[in-house]
Amino acid sequence: MDALFLVWLVARSTEDLLDSALAPSGLTGDEYAIYSVLSAAPTITPTELARWLAAPATTVSSYVKRFEARGHVTREPNPDDRRSYRIRLTPKGRRAHRAAGALFAPLRTEVAERLGSRAEDALEVLLRLRTVVDGIRAGA
Amino acid sequence: MDALFLVWLVARSTEDLLDSALAPSGLTGDEYAIYSVLSAAPTITPTELARWLAAPATTVSSYVKRFEARGHVTREPNPDDRRSYRIRLTPKGRRAHRAAGALFAPLRTEVAERLGSRAEDALEVLLRLRTVVDGIRAGA
DNA sequence: CCCACATGGTGCGATCTCGCAGTACATCTG
């Protein structure tokens, strides 16, 4: 068994679980995660967001357009760079995120319970994995 | 920090890393993983494959069509159920998988090295996560 | 100060993903 392959399997299962659980909120698992990133920072540029998501710029561009059309996000001018802009979750966007969060919470709890004493390990391992993979991605 | 969210972040990074690394082989990260599942079992039905991938039947159907068009996969009648069929990797498909595997190997090694002593933990945690998530998905 | 080159974003189009609805076969019930 290989760690990267397992990451992939776990991710598929997780994605499916979240998509089902969050469906009533109107957000997909991916979208919930993205909204979570957005709500963690008051404001963020597309490039920064792309780095967090490890997604291509074009995809992020589509996200912003979609979320903006929903009224969940606004663009503000970026004082530091006129080519760019800053993305901000609107109150409506925050509400959507909270609503999805309410559906997400029970899963979070359930997973923590089932992990039992290994919950701590799991967090540490995952953080380390992200560091390792990003390190390799960054070029060495 | 939440385990499920971290799973998602790690998966995005991993996917990006694999897509870049495997590009010369003509397979994406997803496809490499699927070919890996296919090569682990001599033969598999679409429904079984869908369970492994935690993917909807329709998506698996598209996969099979695509891989078949590449000559990487064949369909054989399923003696147990005439609605179904069995998917088998062709020699050409195996070759493609091996070629991608050659590009994958260095990453595997690199990740293992960087994880160091935690490599064992990582595997265990990931396996446990898959069990936990699948358990919840299965309904309780 | 200008120019060459690097970087931030987007329109467009090819390709994927996946829900819905439909068909074919299997299985269960009486």
Add this chain to the structure above:
DNA sequence: CAGATGTACTGCGAGATCGCACCATGTGGG
């Protein structure tokens, strides 16, 4: 051994992802 109900798969179409080519702006060298 029907008839009803469930399960395996697929055509189709809507929406999502993302590479390529492109424009606008920033930056570093001479």
